[in-house]
Amino acid sequence: MISRRRFLQAGATGTLALLGARQLFGGEAKVDPKEGAAVLVDLTRCIGCRACENACRLRWGFAPLPPATIGYGPGDEKLTFRTRTFVDFRNGGTKPKQPVKRQCMHCLEPSCVSACPVAALEKTAAGPVIYREELCIGCRYCVLACPFNVPKYEWENALMPRVGKCDFCAERQAKGQSPACVAACPTGTLKFGKRAELLQEAKARMLAQPERYTSLYGEDVVGGTSWFYLSDRSPEELGFPKDLPRESLPSLTWRAISKVPFVVIGVGLLLSAVVRWRSRGNLEQP
Numbered sequence: 001m002i003s004r005r006r007f008l009q010a011g012a013t014g015t016l017a018l019l020g021a022r023q024l025f026g027g028e029a030k031v032d033p034k035e036g037a038a039v040l041v042d043l044t045r046c047i048g049c050r051a052c053e054n055a056c057r058l059r060w061g062f063a064p065l066p067p068a069t070i071g072y073g074p075g076d077e078k079l080t081f082r083t084r085t086f087v088d089f090r091n092g093g094t095k096p097k098q099p100v101k102r103q104c105m106h107c108l109e110p111s112c113v114s115a116c117p118v119a120a121l122e123k124t125a126a127g128p129v130i131y132r133e134e135l136c137i138g139c140r141y142c143v144l145a146c147p148f149n150v151p152k153y154e155w156e157n158a159l160m161p162r163v164g165k166c167d168f169c170a171e172r173q174a175k176g177q178s179p180a181c182v183a184a185c186p187t188g189t190l191k192f193g194k195r196a197e198l199l200q201e202a203k204a205r206m207l208a209q210p211e212r213y214t215s216l217y218g219e220d221v222v223g224g225t226s227w228f229y230l231s232d233r234s235p236e237e238l239g240f241p242k243d244l245p246r247e248s249l250p251s252l253t254w255r256a257i258s259k260v261p262f263v264v265i266g267v268g269l270l271l272s273a274v275v276r277w278r279s280r281g282n283l284e285q286p
Helices: 004-025 051-060 111-115 142-143 169-172 178-185 196-210 249-257 260-284
Strands: 039-041 086-092 096-102 121-123 128-131 190-194 215-218 228-232
Touching: 039 196, 051 086, 051 178, 111 121, 111 142, 142 228, 178 190, 190 196, 196 215, 196 228
Parallel strands: 039 228
Antiparallel strands: 039 190, 086 096, 121 128, 215 228
């Protein structure tokens, strides 16, 4: 039978292991992500030219869009390993179709980072959520964890498959440049800058033109994102997921798993007390 001391030692070890996991998986922020970079997307200015999509392809070294498809019209219909951003044309009912740029939202507390068991994904102080393929073991937990269904697996590569997602042009930011998609936008739909400043500007635009702007998405959904959208349509009409919480998903997960060691210790102590009580009763019998 395991001694009470051994059991308590095991419980303490489990607690420390979970605390270490929280630090590794992003449960406890090392930097303030709200101080990082962001992009404000003003969908009332978007004309659906897909210049952002082509700039992203070229930046990643993928084949550019065929000349016949560059312009005002539907293109790729979803994110893939090679399509890190695309323009989604949403049916607005009685309104003309609304182009909506899709890419990684670069959450302030990313669930993909929290879910990765080998720290192949990291939320940097500058703002981007980056991916290190040399660390990736191909478990695809990040693919399942993302509330926006962004990371995509390289299924066609049977030898050394990777995960593909927008990395917010982290290397361009390090050089003082804006992301490639922002630099290519001809209408000012995309504005790059500090998150707090862009958020303030977005709210100022809404206040100044309430008839033009009715929704701001990304400020606090799942703890907040580094990309947020101004529009005259609801988030549901724009195709964003419904019923996402305001709290970050890693914080909700940690709220549950942080109680596991204490539950285990409590149950163990209760069982130990029951065993001791029964043993004492047996010894007292004639």
